[in-house]
Amino acid sequence: MLQAFLQGACQLIFPDNCLLCREFLNSRHQRQLCTSCQADLVFNPTPFNRQSTIGSFAFDNAWSVCLYNETAQKLLHAFKYNSKTALSKTFVPLMIDFIDRHHIPLREFDLISPVPLHPVRLRERGYNQSALLSLALSQHYAIAHTENLLIRQKVTPTQTELGAKQRWTNMSGAFKMKNSTDLRTKSVILIDDLFTTGATVNAAAEVLKNAGAARVGVLTFSITV
Numbered sequence: 484m485l486q487a488f489l490q491g492a493c494q495l496i497f498p499d500n501c502l503l504c505r506e507f508l509n510s511r512h513q514r515q516l517c518t519s520c521q522a523d524l525v526f527n528p529t530p531f532n533r534q535s536t537i538g539s540f541a542f543d544n545a546w547s548v549c550l551y552n553e554t555a556q557k558l559l560h561a562f563k564y565n566s567k568t569a570l571s572k573t574f575v576p577l578m579i580d581f582i583d584r585h586h587i588p589l590r591e592f593d594l595i596s597p598v599p600l601h602p603v604r605l606r607e608r609g610y611n612q613s614a615l616l617s618l619a620l621s622q623h624y625a626i627a628h629t630e631n632l633l634i635r636q637k638v639t640p641t642q643t644e645l646g647a648k649q650r651w652t653n654m655s656g657a658f659k660m661k662n663s664t665d666l667r668t669k670s671v672i673l674i675d676d677l678f679t680t681g682a683t684v685n686a687a688a689e690v691l692k693n694a695g696a697a698r699v700g701v702l703t704f705s706i707t708v
């Protein structure tokens with residue numbers, strides 16, 4: 484009876500089935516994904532070096548951890564739109580693995596900040612998925628976390644439905660500084676879930692640079708190929 488009770492308690496804490504393929508999870512270490520689905524997440528093979536096709540980027544460095552393949556796409560969708568916030572426990576260890584393996588100088592940054600959502604989107608969703616990642620990374624690498632630098636002042640349509648040029652103009656003026664923080668001598672690393680054309684993080688980086696930021700880096704969980 485005790486065993487049955489413990490099993491029941493475990494099933495409450497640890498989900499039974501893989502989030503993607505529904506296969507039974509028999510290990511406590513497999514919190515959301517089975518081994519096979521986890522293996523479908525592919526690390527970005529080279530350090531980031533994508534050039535902008537529209538203009539020059541305002542940020543100084545950008546790194547992306549995984550390729551935006553079908554598995555990453557499904558997971559990010561669940562993470563953003565289906566309240567599967569516990570997926571950060573799958574994403575963050577992959578990000579840390581990538582950062583450490585490629586010696587990404589995260590600790591050189593003074594501040595770590597998520598790309599903010601528009602207040603309306605934040606109310607609808609109840610959480611900012613990028614803030615779940617940035618908060619966990621700030622704790623792991625002991626970097627000061629802030630969500631008070633930027634405000635998203637434009638509700639932008641879903642970027643996936645727009646072409647590259649449209650994305651770029653669409654994001655122009657999307658962010659402003661929350662208050663008159665002087666960022667001179669400060670370096671900021673921005674965290675987002677997905678890098679597509681770079682228009683979103685570029686617009687955010689531009690505002691930080693205009694506020695005097697000495698260096699702006701970008702780290703995203705995923706990148707389109």
Ligand SMILES: [Zn+2]
Pocket residue numbers: 501502503504505506516517518519520521
């Ligand atoms: Zn699976």
